Amino acid sequence: MLNTTHNTLKDQTMKTLIFTLLAIFFMSNESVFAQQARQLFQVNANGSADFSSLQEAVDAANPGAVIEVAPGNYTGPVIVRTENLTLLGAGASQTFIQSDDVALVFQNVSTGRVDGFTIRYDGTDPHATVLIIASSITLSNNVITGASLSGVEVRGLGGQSALLNNLIVDNDGSGVFVSSGGMAALAGNTIRHNGQAGQPGIEVVGPAAAVLQKNLIEANGGSGVFIHEGAYVELNENLIVRNGFHGVAALAVDQRSQLVMTDNTILFNEQLGVRMRGEHIEANLHGNVVLGNTVGLLTDNAPHVVYEANIVALNGTDYLGKDPDATESQLNTNLQTNARLTEFNHAVASLQVASEDTGVLFSNTTHIHYLQTIYLVSGELLQSIGLIDDAKTFYEAVINSDPNTAMAEIASQYIDN
16 A cells, blocks of 8 residues: 555646646646636735725635735735636735734645745644645745744645745744645745754655756755655755755655656755665665765665766765675765766866776776866856856866865855855
């Protein structure tokens, strides 16, 4: 039964990028959809519109209605059980929903959208700010903050929610929590300063699935992304930086979990850039750059991990790529696999490594070329995201001095800014 549920989630997750694109299409054609809606309600807290209460407007709306909300403060909780409602705020800097309970709840709703609000929990009991239960909801261009638990919680089978271009910030628990059959696609969000007691920016607890694309996951108290037993997660082109524990952590000791990481940048996390633990983790890491962490990569009794064309460099320690019982040959093989840089056009020399099953280390000459390549690519990456002014100057400084000292200086400047 467990394997069946996991496989179903995996198959459904393949579709999440599709529904994310559909959500973006919906956003870009807002006026057309609004014109076709059966109802248009306006809400203004000063009493000058159809409703002064957002909940009253939601309760009066038929499926397909659009509710336009004027600038002002609106009291939650707002509970939505009507299909295909669109709630349009006047912008997150002007339109506020706040509550001492869960501020916004969707339950068993096949589709809906919320755009342009600051949504805040301001109570003391343990609650999320936004709770999505067995629903397919698009949250876009919102600020979500203040939760004593998670900023956004997605759970329950049957829903596929999309979080697009939100700022999810200053929640006591994780920024986003996906569990109990929930599915979520996250694109273009900033997930920052959540979980200051040690919770992650994004947490996925199986059976559940998530796809993360081009998010900034920064300065959360725990790991940037934490993947538990029985989850399926894809990470694509995210910047995961300066989190209080690991950049990405995956745990699968008892149940199968799957992780695909492609072209992510993982910088300056307090502990590990990437940690994978457990014999049931199945992971594929391709084209990721892991720089400036205390340790770059640790695999702990995780034999089902495939590495391709990653750069793991300029960390305090780059690799602890073995479990305690691994042989020297196994460690060498892991290093070689990570050192494939043939995908990068920036390579200053072709890196020739031994066959994976030989366990032979690089020659000294090849190793020097490898280091030159990763320093060059690392400098261009750091310049592209604005952490240094000139990649060539960085490259020369690293080659002619202590690489860890150079990275520590950059990390210090990043934190100061």
